Amino acid sequence: MLEVERPIEVFLEILGRRGSFPILWALVRGPQRFSALQQETGLPPRTLSLRLKELEDFALVSRTAYPQVPPRVDYALTKKGEGLKGALEALLEWEKTL
Amino acid sequence: MLEVERPIEVFLEILGRRGSFPILWALVRGPQRFSALQQETGLPPRTLSLRLKELEDFALVSRTAYPQVPPRVDYALTKKGEGLKGALEALLEWEKTL
DNA sequence: CAGGATCCTGATCGATACTG
């Protein structure tokens, strides 16, 4: 076998983790701050942070920090992330038929 | 908050586990036996068995055992599972743009 | 405000061996 995991499987693994879908779905509505995402997803900071970093590594989400006090950081979908919208909607559509 | 997890998140969790996507994708091509799925996915029997049971519990896959020696068991997509095809293809389509 | 560091528990997974 010796096959390397396909990108889609890696992605699905990430998508399957706690909070990934809610985060992505929240960002479809536009850029959000860390605290807003925390509110909407109900995730503890550690988990939210981990998830965002993974999504960033996967180039689905971008991080923008504004150098001010107190700090302000915005998370947004990248072009690649936007491309996912269709698939996410297909999933949501399918969910309705359950 | 106090929200129960949405079905789609439960599903994504399952889909994110080792082998789920390959199994589903193999079954899109038609019913398969346990050993065939083992071959195609490269999963150890334990993991394949666990995954199939989860997919069965989620009513995406059906199991049919023929009472003969040696035993023969077929796994196939249910109607509900077939409904997923579109979303899986959307995912695959998106993967190509990576 | 936006996280990082620690600690810890339970889930998950692969390898291997065995059976109806």
Place this chain on the structure above:
DNA sequence: CAGTATCGATCAGGATCCTG
């Protein structure tokens, strides 16, 4: 053939506390 049993390693996720 189609699984199950067992074991050990690894990993994910929550809670809590701390800081630039």
